[in-house]
Amino acid sequence: MGFGDWNPERNDVDDKKTTNNQDRQKVLATVAKTVVDFMNGHPNAKIVAQGSTPARTRLYQMGIAAFWQEVVEHFEIDGYINGHWESFRPKRNYEAFLLSRK
Numbered sequence: 001m002g003f004g005d006w007n008p009e010r011n012d013v014d015d016k017k018t019t020n021n022q023d024r025q026k027v028l029a030t031v032a033k034t035v036v037d038f039m040n041g042h043p044n045a046k047i048v049a050q051g052s053t054p055a056r057t058r059l060y061q062m063g064i065a066a067f068w069q070e071v072v073e074h075f076e077i078d079g080y081i082n083g084h085w086e087s088f089r090p091k092r093n094y095e096a097f098l099l100s101r102k
Helices: 024-041 054-066 068-074
Strands: 005-007 012-014 046-049 075-081 084-087 096-101
Touching: 024 046, 024 054, 024 096, 054 068, 054 096, 068 075
Parallel strands: none
Antiparallel strands: 005 012, 046 096, 075 084, 075 096
Protein backbone atom coordinates (compact mmCIF):
# COMPACT_ATOMS: atom_id res chain seq x y z
CA MET A 1 0.00 0.00 0.00
CA GLY A 2 1.27 3.40 -0.87
CA PHE A 3 -0.17 6.89 -0.85
CA GLY A 4 0.77 10.40 -1.84
CA ASP A 5 -0.25 13.19 -4.17
CA TRP A 6 -1.24 12.49 -7.75
CA ASN A 7 1.37 13.78 -10.20
CA PRO A 8 -0.34 14.36 -13.58
CA GLU A 9 2.99 14.94 -15.36
CA ARG A 10 4.28 11.49 -14.39
CA ASN A 11 0.82 9.93 -14.31
CA ASP A 12 1.45 8.31 -10.93
CA VAL A 13 1.49 8.93 -7.19
CA ASP A 14 4.29 11.06 -5.73
CA ASP A 15 5.01 9.85 -2.20
CA LYS A 16 7.73 12.43 -1.51
CA LYS A 17 5.83 15.64 -2.27
CA THR A 18 4.72 17.79 0.65
CA THR A 19 1.61 19.83 -0.05
CA ASN A 20 0.84 21.13 3.45
CA ASN A 21 -2.88 21.23 2.67
CA GLN A 22 -3.76 20.59 6.33
CA ASP A 23 -5.25 17.10 5.83
CA ARG A 24 -2.47 14.99 7.38
CA GLN A 25 -4.65 13.61 10.18
CA LYS A 26 -7.47 12.83 7.76
CA VAL A 27 -5.07 10.98 5.45
CA LEU A 28 -3.54 8.99 8.32
CA ALA A 29 -6.99 8.12 9.67
CA THR A 30 -8.03 6.91 6.21
CA VAL A 31 -4.91 4.76 5.94
CA ALA A 32 -5.50 3.32 9.43
CA LYS A 33 -9.11 2.45 8.55
CA THR A 34 -7.96 0.84 5.31
CA VAL A 35 -5.41 -1.26 7.22
CA VAL A 36 -8.04 -2.39 9.74
CA ASP A 37 -10.50 -3.27 6.96
CA PHE A 38 -7.81 -5.20 5.08
CA MET A 39 -6.74 -7.10 8.20
CA ASN A 40 -10.37 -7.96 8.98
CA GLY A 41 -10.61 -9.65 5.59
CA HIS A 42 -7.11 -11.16 5.73
CA PRO A 43 -6.48 -11.99 9.41
CA ASN A 44 -3.25 -13.90 8.71
CA ALA A 45 -1.69 -11.12 6.66
CA LYS A 46 1.23 -9.01 7.82
CA ILE A 47 1.73 -5.41 6.81
CA VAL A 48 5.08 -3.65 6.65
CA ALA A 49 4.96 0.13 6.89
CA GLN A 50 7.82 2.47 6.11
CA GLY A 51 7.73 6.12 5.12
CA SER A 52 9.32 7.36 1.92
CA THR A 53 11.55 9.50 4.14
CA PRO A 54 12.75 9.12 7.75
CA ALA A 55 10.50 12.03 8.74
CA ARG A 56 7.45 10.24 7.35
CA THR A 57 8.39 7.03 9.11
CA ARG A 58 8.61 9.06 12.30
CA LEU A 59 5.15 10.49 11.59
CA TYR A 60 3.75 6.96 11.30
CA GLN A 61 5.41 6.06 14.58
CA MET A 62 3.83 9.05 16.28
CA GLY A 63 0.44 7.95 14.94
CA ILE A 64 0.93 4.43 16.30
CA ALA A 65 2.04 5.79 19.68
CA ALA A 66 -0.87 8.26 19.86
CA PHE A 67 -3.39 5.44 19.53
CA TRP A 68 -1.32 2.77 21.25
CA GLN A 69 -4.02 1.55 23.63
CA GLU A 70 -6.47 0.96 20.78
CA VAL A 71 -3.85 -0.57 18.48
CA VAL A 72 -2.37 -2.99 20.99
CA GLU A 73 -5.79 -4.49 21.76
CA HIS A 74 -6.04 -5.92 18.24
CA PHE A 75 -2.56 -5.96 16.69
CA GLU A 76 1.00 -7.00 17.33
CA ILE A 77 3.44 -4.34 16.16
CA ASP A 78 7.16 -4.78 15.75
CA GLY A 79 9.68 -2.08 14.93
CA TYR A 80 12.74 -2.52 12.73
CA ILE A 81 15.90 -1.01 14.17
CA ASN A 82 19.61 -1.73 13.79
CA GLY A 83 19.03 -4.66 11.46
CA HIS A 84 16.43 -6.57 13.47
CA TRP A 85 12.77 -6.60 14.51
CA GLU A 86 11.68 -6.05 18.10
CA SER A 87 8.40 -5.48 19.90
CA PHE A 88 7.32 -1.88 19.34
CA ARG A 89 8.28 0.57 22.07
CA PRO A 90 6.77 4.04 21.70
CA LYS A 91 9.91 6.00 22.59
CA ARG A 92 12.25 4.33 20.03
CA ASN A 93 12.84 5.63 16.51
CA TYR A 94 12.24 2.76 14.11
CA GLU A 95 13.04 2.40 10.41
CA ALA A 96 9.88 0.38 9.64
CA PHE A 97 6.95 -1.35 11.31
CA LEU A 98 5.41 -4.82 11.03
CA LEU A 99 1.75 -5.22 11.91
CA SER A 100 -0.13 -8.49 12.40
CA ARG A 101 -3.46 -9.46 13.95
CA LYS A 102 -3.38 -10.88 17.49
